[in-house]
Amino acid sequence: MRFCNQDQSNQGARCGGERRFARHPDQEGGGHGMRGGGMHGPRHGRGGRMARLLEHGDLRLLVLHLINEKPRHGYEIIKAIEDLSGGAYAPSPGVIYPTLMMLDELGQVASAAEGSRKLFSITPEGKASLAEAQPAVDSLLARIAAAQPREMAPPVIRAMENLRTALRLKLENTDRASGTIRRIADLLDGTARQIEDL
Structure with missing residues (x-):
């Protein structure tokens, strides 16, 4: 043959x-x-292995970290998390937007209307909270990197x-x-x- x-x-x-x-x-x-639903299963599962890596409070820290990098819209935050996870996990808008609302209520982010969308920026309070939690953020980013699917x-x-x-x-x-x-x-x-x- x-x-x-x-x-x-x-x-x-x-x-x-x-x-x-x-x-x-x-x-x-x-x-x-092989990508997506091949050997690694669904790429956008909302409760997959990558989602289970996020402990209580991790998503809030991750969102704050991403907004600290640069102001972002909610969709951009979802895409950034998907990129960080190597495509293994993309949180739903039903998870991200309540998190953004909570950060806004805590005074850690501020939002500005841009047409029909909101642009979220970190506040001094958010920067202080992020700096205090930096070891936890570093640990979270390391876990996400280690859990990325391998081709x-x-x-x-x-x-x-x-x-x-x-x-x-x-x-x-x-x-x-x-x-x-x-x-x-x-x-x-x-x-x-x-x-x-x-």
Whole structure:
């Protein structure tokens, strides 16, 4: 079996009359990335793993930190948090705007109307509160950075696609009662153990 560009192969479809595996990403036209709902699950889940990292009071500190960097609209704060989390978490407006209202009531931010939107700026009281909580802010930013989803390396993606294709082709043409099924399972179990031991 020869390699074939994955976009052409459709995970084992015929290419030029032969079934072929995915092309190595270093070869012409090969390789692809995974984002969003791929290996990492939904990018904008409101209660996902990234959201669970935020302890009580963390969102308030994070919003104050972002407004301290520069004045922002509510949408810009949502986008900034999404960027900080590597796309893993984007808080909903129903979470962000009540937080902004609370900061406004505490006198830590001030809002100015810009058409139909409000621009939020930090106040001296907000700067003082942020400075007092700086160790907690630094810890929060470090946790968010550490929890960002990691993209799998292209060679691993290619190998997984090749394994999926090989299994499908073999199982389609193998008697389920034969010893081949048991041998395949043993091979997969052994490979899994080797990967765990790396």
